[in-house]
Every structure is written in C-alpha cells, then in structure tokens.
Amino acid sequence: FNPNWSRQMTILQESRSAPGFCLLKGSFSFHCHQVFAPGGFCYVSVNWSKSLVSTNSILMLPLYFLVCLFFVCVFVFAELLLDILREKPQEADGIDSVVVVDNVPQVGPERLEKLKNVIHKIFSKFGKITTEFYPEADGMTKGYIFLEYAAPTQALEAVKNADGYKLDKQHTFRVNLFTDFDKYMTISDEWETPEKQPFKDFGNMRHWIEDPDCRDQYSVIYEAGERTAIFSNDAKEPITAEERARWTETYVRWSPKGTYLATFHQRGIALWGGEKFKQIQRFSHQGVSLIDFSPCERYVVTFSPLMDTKEDPQAIIIWDILTGQKKRGFHCESSAHWPIFKWSHDGKFFARMTQDTLSIYETPSMGLLDKKSLKISGIKDFSWSPGDNIIAFWVPEDKDIPARVTLMQLPSRQEIRVRNLFNVVDCKLHWQRNGDYLCVKVDRTPKGTQGVVTNFEIFRMREKQVPVDVVEMKDSIIAFAWEPNGSKFAVLHGESPRINASFYHVKNNGKIELIKMFDKQQANSIFWSPQGQFMVLAGLRSMNGALAFVDTSDCTMMNIAEHYMASDVEWDPTGRYVVTSVSWWSHKVDNAYWLWTFQGRLLQKNNKDRFCQLLWRPRPPTLLSTDQIKMIKKDLKKYSKIFEQKDRLSQSKASKELVDKRRAMMEEYRRYRETAQQIYQEQKSIRLELRGGVDTDELDSNVDDWEEETIEFFINEEIIPLGDL
Amino acid sequence: MNVLTGSADNSCRLWDCETGKQLALLNTNSAVRTCGFDFSGNIIMFSTDKQMGYQCYLNFFDLRDPQQIEDNQPYLSIPCNDAKITSAVWGPLGEFVNAGHENGEINQFSAKSGEILKKAKEHSRQINDIQTSVDLTMFISASKDNTAKLFDSTSLEHIKTFKTERPVNSAAISPIMDHVVMGGGQEAMEVTTTSTRIGKFEARFFHAAYEEEFGRVKGHFGPINCVAFHPDGKSYSSGGEDGYVRIHYFDPQYFDFELEA
Numbered sequence: 001f002n003p004n005w006s007r008q009m010t011i012l013q014e015s016r017s018a019p020g021f022c023l024l025k026g027s028f029s030f031h032c033h034q035v036f037a038p039g040g041f042c043y044v045s046v047n048w049s050k051s052l053v054s055t056n057s058i059l060m061l062p063l064y065f066l067v068c069l070f071f072v073c074v075f076v077f078a079e080l081l082l083d084i085l086r087e088k089p090q091e092a093d094g095i096d097s098v099v100v101v102d103n104v105p106q107v108g109p110e111r112l113e114k115l116k117n118v119i120h121k122i123f124s125k126f127g128k129i130t131t132e133f134y135p136e137a138d139g140m141t142k143g144y145i146f147l148e149y150a151a152p153t154q155a156l157e158a159v160k161n162a163d164g165y166k167l168d169k170q171h172t173f174r175v176n177l178f179t180d181f182d183k184y185m186t187i188s189d190e191w192e193t194p195e196k197q198p199f200k201d202f203g204n205m206r207h208w209i210e211d212p213d214c215r216d217q218y219s220v221i222y223e224a225g226e227r228t229a230i231f232s233n234d235a236k237e238p239i240t241a242e243e244r245a246r247w248t249e250t251y252v253r254w255s256p257k258g259t260y261l262a263t264f265h266q267r268g269i270a271l272w273g274g275e276k277f278k279q280i281q282r283f284s285h286q287g288v289s290l291i292d293f294s295p296c297e298r299y300v301v302t303f304s305p306l307m308d309t310k311e312d313p314q315a316i317i318i319w320d321i322l323t324g325q326k327k328r329g330f331h332c333e334s335s336a337h338w339p340i341f342k343w344s345h346d347g348k349f350f351a352r353m354t355q356d357t358l359s360i361y362e363t364p365s366m367g368l369l370d371k372k373s374l375k376i377s378g379i380k381d382f383s384w385s386p387g388d389n390i391i392a393f394w395v396p397e398d399k400d401i402p403a404r405v406t407l408m409q410l411p412s413r414q415e416i417r418v419r420n421l422f423n424v425v426d427c428k429l430h431w432q433r434n435g436d437y438l439c440v441k442v443d444r445t446p447k448g449t450q451g452v453v454t455n456f457e458i459f460r461m462r463e464k465q466v467p468v469d470v471v472e473m474k475d476s477i478i479a480f481a482w483e484p485n486g487s488k489f490a491v492l493h494g495e496s497p498r499i500n501a502s503f504y505h506v507k508n509n510g511k512i513e514l515i516k517m518f519d520k521q522q523a524n525s526i527f528w529s530p531q532g533q534f535m536v537l538a539g540l541r542s543m544n545g546a547l548a549f550v551d552t553s554d555c556t557m558m559n560i561a562e563h564y565m566a567s568d569v570e571w572d573p574t575g576r577y578v579v580t581s582v583s584w585w586s587h588k589v590d591n592a593y594w595l596w597t598f599q600g601r602l603l604q605k606n607n608k609d610r611f612c613q614l615l616w617r618p619r620p621p622t623l624l625s626t627d628q629i630k631m632i633k634k635d636l637k638k639y640s641k642i643f644e645q646k647d648r649l650s651q652s653k654a655s656k657e658l659v660d661k662r663r664a665m666m667e668e669y670r671r672y673r674e675t676a677q678q679i680y681q682e683q684k685s686i687r688l689e690l691r692g693g694v695d696t697d698e699l700d701s702n703v704d705d706w707e708e709e710t711i712e713f714f715i716n717e718e719i720i721p722l723g724d725l
Numbered sequence: 726m727n728v729l730t731g732s733a734d735n736s737c738r739l740w741d742c743e744t745g746k747q748l749a750l751l752n753t754n755s756a757v758r759t760c761g762f763d764f765s766g767n768i769i770m771f772s773t774d775k776q777m778g779y780q781c782y783l784n785f786f787d788l789r790d791p792q793q794i795e796d797n798q799p800y801l802s803i804p805c806n807d808a809k810i811t812s813a814v815w816g817p818l819g820e821f822v823n824a825g826h827e828n829g830e831i832n833q834f835s836a837k838s839g840e841i842l843k844k845a846k847e848h849s850r851q852i853n854d855i856q857t858s859v860d861l862t863m864f865i866s867a868s869k870d871n872t873a874k875l876f877d878s879t880s881l882e883h884i885k886t887f888k889t890e891r892p893v894n895s896a897a898i899s900p901i902m903d904h905v906v907m908g909g910g911q912e913a914m915e916v917t918t919t920s921t922r923i924g925k926f927e928a929r930f931f932h933a934a935y936e937e938e939f940g941r942v943k944g945h946f947g948p949i950n951c952v953a954f955h956p957d958g959k960s961y962s963s964g965g966e967d968g969y970v971r972i973h974y975f976d977p978q979y980f981d982f983e984l985e986a
Contacts, residue, residue: 590890607890655985662935662986669903669934672884676862676877686818690765697860699956 096152097130098178099159103171106143115141118167123147126161127154146178164371205259207275208232208241208617216572217241217617219252219261220593222608224584228252230261230277230617233577233595235603236654242277251613255293255300258573258618260321262291262300269302271321283319283326292339296347297321299363301339303332316340318350318366328366344384345435349410351391353382358393360410369411381427385461387435390416392459394427394440403427405440407459407466417459417466425452433484436462437506441480456480456491458506469512471504479525485532488515488552492523492537499523501537501548503555516555522546531575534558534598538569541586549578549600559600565590573619577603584610729769731757737771739788749794751786754779759812763819764861768836770822772810781809783824785836803839812854816878817861823878825852825866833881843881847874853893859900859956867896873907875933887931887938895951901958902980903933908963910948928952928963932984939984944971 101123107115112134123129131148134141149155155177163175204210208217215232222229228247231238248263255262260271260280268284269291287306293299300319315332318341319325330352332340341350341361349369351360359373382393394405403424407417421427423444430439438459443452456471478492478499487506494500502517523537523546533553539546545566549558567586570579581593591611595604622629632639688695726742733756739749753773760771767788775781784799793800808828815822821842822834829848832841850870857864857878867873873896875885887896893909908928926949930940947967954961960974 592890659986662937662984665936666934666986669885672877679879680817680860680862683818687764690819 095179096177097149097155099147099149099155100144100176100178100181101147101162102144102174102176103167104141104143104145104173105167105171106140108140112141119145119147122165122167123158123162126157127151202274202278202280204275205273206620208258209619214574215239216574216577216619218570218572218579219254219613219615219617220608221248221251221612221614222584222591222610224610225250225612228263233572235595236650237604238606250289252615253291253293254615254617255297256295256618257297257620259297259620260293261617262293264288264291269300271300281321281324283317283324285314285317290338292341292343294343294347294350294363295345298347299327301341301350303338303340320364327364342382342384344389344410345386346389349384349389351382351384353379353393358382358391360391362411370413374413381429383429383431385435385438386431386433387461390435390461392429392431392438392440394421394429397424405429405457407438417468419457419459419468421457423447428480430480430482432482432487432489436460437482437487439480439482439489441477452476458512460506467510469506469510471512475500479523481526481528481535483528483532483535483552484530488532490526490528490535490537490552492521492526501526501550503552515552518548518557521548523548525569527569527571527578529571529575529578529598530573534575536569536571536578536600538566538580540569541565541567545580545582547580547596547600549596549598551599561596561600561602563594568614570614570616572616579614579616581611581614584612727762727766729760729762729771731760731771733757737769739769751794751797753784755781758810759824761813761815761822763815763836764817765819768819770813770815770836772805772813772824775805775809781805783810783813783822783834801836801839803834811852812866814855814857814864815861823855823864823876823881825855825868827851829868829870831855831866831876831881845876845881845883847876847883847886848872850892854895854951856895856897856953858898863898865896865898865905867893867907867909869893873905873931875905885933885936887936889929889938894949897952897954897961898933899954899958900956905931905933906952906954906961906963907931908945908949908952908965910966926965926967928961935984935986937984939982942973945969 101119104119105115116132116134119132120129126149128150129147130150131146133146135144135146136142147158149158159175159177162173165173165175167173211232213234215234217230217232220229220231221227225248227243227245229243230241232241249266250264252264253262254260255271260273261277263270263272265288267286268282268288270279270283271281272278273280283300283302285302285304287304288302289305290303292301294301298321300321301316302319303316305315313329313331316330318327318330320327330341341352343350347363349360349362351358353359356375356377356379357373358376358379360369361367362369376393376395378395378398379393380396382391384391389410391408391410392405393408395403397403402420402422404421405419405427406415408414409416419440421442421444423446425443425445427443428441430441432438438461440457440459442455442457444455445452454473454477456473458469458471460467460469473491473493475493476495478494480489480491482489489504489506491502491504492499493502497520499521500517500519501521501523503515505513505515507513521537522539522543524543525538525540527536527538529535533551535550535552537548537550545563547561547563547566547569549561550556551558563580563582565582565587566580567583568579568581570581571577572579576598578596578598579593580596582590584591590607591609592605592607593611593614594602594606596602624632684697687697727748728740728742729737730740731737735753735756737751737753737757737760738747739751740747751771753771755776756774758772758774760769762769768785769788770783770785772783773779773781781804783803783805785801786793786799788794790800792798805826808826808830810824811827813822813824815836816833819836821836823831824834825831825848829846829850829852831845831847831852833843834840835842848866848868848870850868852866852868854867855864861878863875863877863884865873865875869892871889871892873887873889873893874883875887875898876883887905887907889907889909891909893907895909896905896907898905906928907930908926910926926945926947927941927943928945928949929938930942931938942963945963945965945967947965949963949965951964952961953963960972962970962972964970
C-alpha cells in the first residue's frame with residue numbers, strides 16, 4: 001500500500017476546481033497506482049469517475065482516452081527498449097569468451113600451420129574466433145590451446161559441442177571455459193561432511209497390499225476436481241480409505257508399482273504414500289503439467305512449459321525420488337508426444353528422439369551412454385522392449401534405400417535384427433507386455449495402387465535370429481492389442497457400422513492363426529485383462545458405451561452389456577474386476593463409475609457428483625516364484641472352499657445388517673406416523689367445523705352423498721359375414 | 726365445488742367445477758406460480774413471480790368477503806424479498822402455508838399474520854414441487870438438487886430423503902401405501918445432452934420408510950414434469966415435457982410387494 005497515496009488523494013481533491021488539469025493529474029495517478037499499489041488502483045477509479053462526472057463535460061472522454069493511450073504507449077515502448085538494451089553486445093572484458101582446449105596434438109613448427117587450420121575449421125562453427133594462442137615449449141606446442149570468441153555465448157556453444165570431439169584415435173578434445181578453471185580452483189580443500197538428515201519414517205509403504213481380503217485400491221476424482229478419494233474395492237460397496245478436498249489441482253497419477261500417488265500443484269508435484277497417505281516428497285517445478293515415473297520407481301520426470309532458459313534447461317527435470325534431488329534438466333520444444341523420455345524396463349536407461357538423433361542416457365549418472373548420441377538419419381519412432389534392454393526403431397524410405405525397422409541391443413549397440421519394408425506410408429510399434437513379441441503395424445501403398453493396406457509384421461523375440469511373420473489385413477485398422485502374458489492379439493478393423501473383431505494366435509510352429517472373427521461389433525477400443533485371457537471390447541464415447549465381455553480361451557462372448565456414454569474402461573491389476581465410467585470431462589450428466597466382474601456381471605453403480613477419473617492402484621510384481629504359483633494353482637480347490645465360506649458369511653452378514661437397518665427405519669417411521677395420526681384424530685372436530693359438518697376424512701365417509709350412474713356409449717362396430725345361408 | 730387456477734397471463738381465476746363458468750378474476754402484476762384452497766375452501770392463496778420489477782408476493786383472499794374479490798384487494802399480502810416462491814401448499818387446518826423457494830428454503834407463513842412461523846433449509850437448490858399427503862399431515866418436496874424430502878407439515882421436521890441422480894421435478898405420496906413416486910429428468914433445454922432413447926425417462930417409486938427405490942416405470946421420452954396418485958391409491962398419473970399424460974393402474978403384485986425386513 002503506497003504511503004504517498006493520501007498525499008496524492010489530497011492533490012486530486014484540491015485540483016478539482018480545474019477540470020482540465022484534474023484530468024491529467026487523474027490519469028497520471030491512475031498509472032502510478034497500477035504499477036505500485038494495485039489496491040489503490042481501484043479506489044482511484046471510483047474517484048476518477050466521480051471527478052469525470054463533476055467536470056460535467058463529455059468532451060473530456062476522448063481526451064481521457066488519448067491520454068491513457070499515450071501512457072500505455074510509453075510503457076510499451078520502455079519495455080521494448082529495455083529488451084533491446086539487454087541484448088546490446090557488451091564489450092567483452094575478455095575472460096568470459098575464452099575457452100581452453102586440451103588434448104591437442106603436440107606438433108612442431110612444420111605442422112603448426114596445418115594444425116591451426118584444422119582447429120580453426122572445427123571451432124569456427126560455434127562463432128567468430130577473435131584470438132588464438134598456442135603455447136609452446138621446446139619448439140613443440142604444449143598440447144593445450146586458448147581460443148577467444150567474439151561473445152561469451154559462442155564460447156559456451158564451443159564447450160557444449162566440441163567437448164569430447166574425437167580428432168583421431170589418440171586425441172579427444174576436452175573443452176572448458178577459462179572461467180571454469182578459476183571456479184574449480186577456488187573450491188576449498190576442506191571437505192565438509194554433509195549434514196545428516198533425520199530419517200523420516202513413513203511407515204509401511206506397502207500397507208495396502210497386506211489387506212486380508214486382498215482388496216485393491218483405486219483413486220477417484222470427483223466434484224469436478226475439488227475432491228479426491230481413495231477407495232478399497234469390495235464387491236458389495238467401495239470402502240473409503242482416504243478423502244481430501246483440493247488434494248490435487250488437476251489430476252493424479254500412481255507410480256508404476258503403486259507405492260506413490262502423485263498430485264499436481266501450481267508450484268510442482270507432491271508424492272503421497274504409506275498407510276495414511278502422508279506426504280513423502282515434494283518436487284518444485286513451477287507450472288508442471290506432465291509427469292512420468294521410471295519403471296523401478298527410483299526417478300520421476302516432470303515437464304513444465306514455463307521455465308526454460310538457454311543456459312539452464314528447466315523444461316524437463318529428472319528427480320531422484322528418495323532423496324528429492326534434482327538430477328538433471330533438459331530442454332524440450334514440445335510436449336506433444338509425452339513421455340519424451342522413454343525408460344528401459346529396468347530403469348537403467350532412458351532415451352529420447354530428436355531430429356535424426358537418438359539420445360540414450362544411463363542412470364544413475366544421467367550422462368549419455370558412451371558420451372554421445374546415435375545419429376540415425378530420418379528416425380521416426382522408437383520404443384523399448386518391456387522385457388529386455390532392446391530398442392526398436394524405424395526409418396522411412398530414403399531415395400532408393402527402403403524403409404526399415406531395426407532392433408538394437410543395449411548397451412552394446414549391436415543391431416540384432418533389421419527388416420526392410422517397401423512402399424511404406426507409416427509404421428507403429430506394438431510390444432507384447434513381456435517383450436516376447438513385437439508387432440510392427442505397417443501402412444503401405446503397394447506399387448501401382450492408390451489405396452493404403454496394412455500388414456502386421458510379427459517379430460518373435462524369443463527365437464534365434466528373431467524370425468518375422470506377416471499378417472495381411474484387408475480393412476483399415478481401428479485398434480490393436482497384444483494379450484498381456486500371452487501370445488494372442490486382438491484387432492478391430494473395418495468401418496462403422498461393419499466393424500469386425502479378430503483374434504489371432506501366434507503359434508510356436510511359425511504360423512499365426514486366426515482363431516475367430518466377430519462381425520458387426522459396436523467397438524472402438526480393446527481392453528485386455530492384465531492377466532490375459534479375458535477382455536472387453538468397448539464402443540466408447542460416440543458409440544454410446546456398448547460393451548462386450550470375451551473369453552479368448554474359446555473366443556466366446558460371455559456377456560454383452562452397455563454403460564450409456566461410457567468414456568473409460570479400467571481393469572483392476574488382478575484382472576478380477578472392470579470399471580466402466582462416464583467422466584464429467586467428456587459428458588456433463590450421469591457421471592458415475594460401474595463395477596463389473598471379469599465375466600461381465602454388473603456389481604455396482606456408483607454415482608458421484610461430477611465424477612472425473614478413476615485409476616486403479618498398480619500392484620508391485622509378485623514375490624512368489626513360478627513354482628509357488630504352480631503349487632497354489634494345484635491346490636486351488638482347497639482355497640476356493642475357504643473363500644466361498646467366507647463370502648457366504650459376509651453375504652448373510654450384509655443381508656442381516658440391511659434387514660436390521662430397515663427394521664429400525666420402519667419402527668422410527670411408524671412411531672412418527674402414530675404421533676401424527678393421534679394429532680390428526682384430535683383435530684377431527686376442527687375439520688368438521690371447517691367443512692360445515694361434512695366428514696371428508698375418508699373417501700367413503702359421506703357415501704350417502706354419492707350418486708351412481710351407469711352410462712353406455714358406442715365404441716366400435718364390426719360386421720361379420722355369416723356366409724351363404 | 727370450485728377450481729382455482731393461476732397462470733402466467735398475470736391472473737388467478739376461480740371457476741365452478743360443474744358448469745365451467747368463471748366465478749372470479751383476479752389480475753396480478755406478474756405471473757401466478759402456485760395457488761390453493763385451504764381446508765375449509767373459503768380462503769385462497771396464490772404466489773406471484775418476481776418479474777418485470779415486481780416482487781414475489783404471497784396473497785390471501787377470503788372468498789366469503791366479495792369486496793376483496795371486487796376490489797382485487799387481498800386481506801394479506803406477504804412480500805418475499807430474496808428467493809421467489811416456486812411452490813406452496815396449505816397446512817392441515819388452514820392456519821399456515823408451507824412454501825418452497827428458488828434457493829431450496831421452505832418457509833411456513835401464517836395465513837393470519839403473515840409472519841414466518843418456521844423455516845427449513847434442507848435442499849441446496851430450487852424446489853420444483855410440493856405435494857401433501859392425503860391427510861395433509863406431511864408433504865414431500867421435489868428439488869433440483871436431485872433429491873425429494875419428506876417433511877412434517879406442522880413442525881417442518883425433515884423426516885426422510887430420497888436420492889436420485891437427476892433433478893426431481895415432481896413427487897407425490899401414496900394415499901394407501903408407504904410409497905412415494907418421483908418424476909424428473911433434465912432441464913428442458915439440456916434434454917439433447919441426455920439419453921434420447923425412447924422411453925428413457927422414468928417415474929421412480931421409493932419406499933417411504935426405507936428410502937430405497939424399488940421400482941421404475943418407463944414410457945415418457947421427455948422429462949416428467951408432474952406426478953400424482955389417484956385419491957384411491959390404485960393408480961397414478963404422470964405428465965411430461967413430451968406432451969403426454971400417462972395413467973397407470975397398479976397390478977395386484979404392487980400392493981403385495983414388500984422389501985425384506
């Protein structure tokens with residue numbers, strides 16, 4: 001609040017007698033306060049209009065407008081001027097534009113000229129070299145040189161790009177800023193042990209897995225984002241585990257193994273976990289809009305379109321979750337294909353693709369693998385195998401070199417398979433969840449035709465030499481999905497209303513067999529159960545929520561149902577339940593989520609005011625060995641009996657509870673009605689009086705007054721010939 | 726035997742039920758929203774909307790005094806300054822009127838003095854309709870907040886709540902069973918965003934004591950605006966935005982049906 005405010009106010013008041021002058025004064029204060037005391041601004045407005053009125057002259061209005069315009073222009077111009085001034089080339093005070101290059105070949109005077117030319121050629125790419133100095137000793141160059149550029153930014157470019165440049169087998173340049181030497185020299189020799197942070201015990205982070213009834217959790221955002229709740233899934237009805245208002249500002253994300261819940265805020269993200277969902281960690285990244293977790297849950301990647309400067313990349317930041325430290329920042333032009341960084345399945349590597357380049361980084365150093373990116377001209381897309389450290393990528397046709405898909409092993413960078421493809425329009429990579437198979441969906445325009453046909457190139461990753469089989473598809477493809485854990489895949493193809501669902505099995509003998517095709521399906525999405533075998537074909541959004549539950553072991557339709565206007569389908573991590581929901585983000589009414597069994601039996605309809613999103617909490621991988629799982633499956637009958645008994649008990653408990661509840665409600669209601677009836681009877685005399693002695697309490701109270709009349713009226717005439725008599 | 730009607734043509738009219746002859750015409754400054762006879766049939770009340778600069782008023786006329794009708798001068802006129810009255814019913818003995826407002830409030834106005842005797846703020850959004858039980862001891866209010874609530878007429882005590890997922894336009898209490906029926910849907914202008922399938926709009930039956938829905942009747946293909954039970958409780962009618970009035974007679978099973986308790 002501007003203390004000069006009161007003084008300026010009095011000035012305004014004093015000069016009210018001179019309307020013209022007041023005008024100018026008023027507008028000047030108007031702007032002053034806009035910049036310094038926003039609170040005062042409002043007050044000035046009010047007084048301002050008052051003085052306008054008091055001047056009683058409408059002619060002042062255009063003048064007022066022009067004056068305002070003038071001041072606005074002045075401010076805008078000043079802003080622009082400042083910008084230009086900032087970029088004004090500064091007289092270099094020298095040091096900031098100097099780089100030191102090490103590992104330069106040591107040469108004698110006869111080869112010095114050649115060396116200088118080579119250096120010049122390499123280093124003038126980054127800017128104008130104004131001075132160069134090649135120190136000598138005993139007639140040979142010392143092996144390090146100094147280069148001065150025209151501006152410090154050019155020096156930085158040189159460091160960024162030339163550091164690590166391999167001139168030849170023995171000489172790899174090390175480039176540093178001259179000022180860096182100074183910086184590192186002044187580091188104190190004294191080592192200070194970092195302060196020991198107190199251990200924050202968050203309790204059992206896997207608490208939800210220990211639920212004795214094996215209930216999975218899911219998060220629900222409703223009331224248009226105002227409330228977020230965590231429920232435990234019980235077949236009867238959801239049990240609330242936690243519910244908070246304004247827990248997140250936009251949406252939430254679970255970490256891949258379910259340990260953390262991430263919420264979004266203007267200033268960054270927060271991670272919550274443990275039994276009571278305490279705040280585990282906080283990451284400050286202004287304006288964060290997207291996040292991604294590493295599969296091992298060690299790192300989280302955040303993206304914000306706001307903060308990015310040339311010197312300090314801040315668009316994408318990778319954080320260490322346990323320590324909360326910022327590990328590395330990256331630039332990012334656009335977040336169109338999030339996640340920009342794709343993680344390998346074990347979290348050892350992460351990679352991103354830029355123009356003609358594939359950059360692979362390793363953890364925990366966060367540095368480029370082998371210190372350099374891969375140059376892959378024309379690379380269009382890449383994807384990690386979910387089971388091994390193998391990257392699949394494809395490049396389109398280049399003049400007479402056909403398009404090809406390459407599988408590369410990491411970290412060795414060995415190309416284990418290359419597949420050439422002809423007349424390619426586009427490719428999409430689909431890995432099976434265990435990395436056993438890769439399907440490349442290839443859209444091609446065969447020679448001599450105009451249309452586009454699609455092939456599926458199936459790579460068998462577990463077989464020697466990675467054999468490839470091709471499945472040709474006649475219609476356009478709407479959706480494709482591998483069976484998790486299995487060797488089947490499902491395809492939706494065709495055009496509405498003739499959409500077909502086909503199921504294929506990739507057999508061991510090299511054949512890919514079409515098991516079954518269902519035609520005339522109302523579906524645009526495929527949702528496999530995470531355990532395989534079962535799946536839901538859904539017609540979401542524009543297809544009005546048609547659902548088909550399929551058992552792919554014999555390709556039968558277990559159930560066909562509908563959740564009108566459903567926008568999402570989510571399987572629980574165990575594959576026992578499916579949730580279909582109508583999100584407020586896509587449809588403004590009937591917002592709810594429905595719980596079904598994997599066979600398509602509807603269990604619950606949960607309406608939630610302005611329901612937005614439901615996400616199941618992922619489970620960590622099982623701790624059981626394959627042998628133990630085999631044993632359990634063998635003894636399944638024994639366990640089934642125990643579970644059925646438990647279910648029966650809880651069912652009868654539920655009905656008993658319900659029955660008791662109803663009985664209590666009825667008793668209460670009866671008591672109320674009895675009291676009301678009593679009062680009603682007591683008031684009978686008043687009622688008789690009000691109606692002049694006529695008793696109207698019952699429908700037949702005054703039946704003597706009734707007249708009964710029978711009326712017949714004509715409805716229809718029908719002429720039936722009786723035949724010849 | 727008289728009929729009282731109120732209309733958006735800014736008038737309230739009294740008619741003879743047998744002959745259809747108009748007995749009285751009372752002009753108002755704004756649309757008449759709701760009207761009714763008291764138990765004796767001698768006093769009428771109606772409410773006018775807040776429109777065109779005119780306030781919402783709750784007016785009372787005594788039909789035994791023809792001067793009031795002739796001069797169009799109610800013996801009592803209560804102004805409502807905040808939320809206008811959207812629906813109102815008389816109490817059991819004609820001493821007060823229970824009125825529902827645009828903001829979800831229910832006020833009990835004395836028919837003698839005009840003061841507010843009791844208040845109830847249970848609904849969060851506009852009250853669309855109020856209907857009494859056949860003995861006038863309780864009434865049910867249907868509201869835009871997707872619920873209908875049962876109240877005691879005299880004490881305004883909130884007794885039961887019936888929850889749905891759509892705004893409730895009208896509700897009625899069965900004269901012979903512990904049932905209530907509710908009809909609703911969506912605002913007329915929002916209808917295209919909801920299901921346009923035939924017969925999707927349903928009348929819903931709830932058990933009055935358990936607050937549980939036990940039945941639905943499909944048929945209307947537009948939101949239901951009004952429901953009512955026949956005085957003998959053996960049928961009910963519903964009128965909808967689709968322009969149809971449907972009359973349903975209950976099967977014998979309806980009267981035997983019981984929820985397990």
